[in-house]
Amino acid sequence: MKLGLIGLGKMGYNLALNLLDNQHEVVATDVNSSQVENIAKDGATPAQSIVELVDKLEAPRTIWMMVPAGEITEQVLSELKPLLSVGDRVIDGGNSNYKDTLRRSEEMDAYGIHYFDVGTSGGTEGARNGACYMIGGDETEFRKIEAIFKDTAIESGYHFAGRTGSGHFLKMVHNGIEYGMMQAIGEGFDILEKSPFDYDYEQVANVWNHGSVIRSWLMELTESAFSKDAKLEDIRGVMNSSGEGKWTVESALDLQTAAPVIALSLMMRYRSQEDDTFTGKVVAALRNEFGGHAVVKN
Numbered sequence: 001m002k003l004g005l006i007g008l009g010k011m012g013y014n015l016a017l018n019l020l021d022n023q024h025e026v027v028a029t030d031v032n033s034s035q036v037e038n039i040a041k042d043g044a045t046p047a048q049s050i051v052e053l054v055d056k057l058e059a060p061r062t063i064w065m066m067v068p069a070g071e072i073t074e075q076v077l078s079e080l081k082p083l084l085s086v087g088d089r090v091i092d093g094g095n096s097n098y099k100d101t102l103r104r105s106e107e108m109d110a111y112g113i114h115y116f117d118v119g120t121s122g123g124t125e126g127a128r129n130g131a132c133y134m135i136g137g138d139e140t141e142f143r144k145i146e147a148i149f150k151d152t153a154i155e156s157g158y159h160f161a162g163r164t165g166s167g168h169f170l171k172m173v174h175n176g177i178e179y180g181m182m183q184a185i186g187e188g189f190d191i192l193e194k195s196p197f198d199y200d201y202e203q204v205a206n207v208w209n210h211g212s213v214i215r216s217w218l219m220e221l222t223e224s225a226f227s228k229d230a231k232l233e234d235i236r237g238v239m240n241s242s243g244e245g246k247w248t249v250e251s252a253l254d255l256q257t258a259a260p261v262i263a264l265s266l267m268m269r270y271r272s273q274e275d276d277t278f279t280g281k282v283v284a285a286l287r288n289e290f291g292g293h294a295v296v297k298n
């Protein structure tokens, strides 16, 4: 089918190639005009702006946004909204907060526009060769555009989860799980690193990927990382985060659900941003106050 694609970053560009490989007609735009020129060479119809993109599609239009969550998604939508017609469909393929999705879909509903929230997993490799989609929206409308997800997903890699918001909520929880799993892997290797034994971490990850209970794509990525840098000496242990873990923990608190592993893995990410902590200073000072215990001076 013919569709518009807004956003030709790492994910969007690969998704465009994937759609083109699957014989879909893609009209693509990005703020970076060289990306637009490149995708035109790869077979898409270029559009220099959102206005031009909308112009090159016939109603009812289907427009897939692959832009960063938050401010940029908001900007794209406010530009898009007045250009669309009743019956058009907008897909948010980013990691948006499901609460933003619920608000945006209500705003779109008022214009008669169908809004889909599509949590997309599998990274850039998945976007290129087969992604995993978690989809929320109107089911009847979804069935009309199902082919674009089916064709660009890995086999059995898309799921219509239910009403609007359910796709991004599902992706949020997925990412919370991702935080906990990665933290556990990190901790395991930390224990090995401090042990009296001399392990080859690439080989450890490799054997764990052969028949063990914890074999997984994350463990394959662990193996790959250690194959490039045996002790990860080139990088610091600073763990950034984009928000999904925090939203998962916030949701768990709202729902009064115990999620200690995810919560602590989020806090470990925050902790990793600091070389020293004020918490540590206060505790050290208190031990010194009540017991005269030694402190480490600056």
Ligand SMILES: O=C(O)[C@H](O)[C@@H](O)[C@H](O)[C@H](O)COP(=O)(O)O
Binding pocket: 095, 120, 121, 122, 123, 175, 178, 240, 241, 242, 243, 244, 245
């Ligand atoms: O499923 C995926 O493909 C990933 O989760 C992907 O969506 C992205 O890499 C994370 O959003 C990073 O999240 P953090 O920056 O919060 O670690």
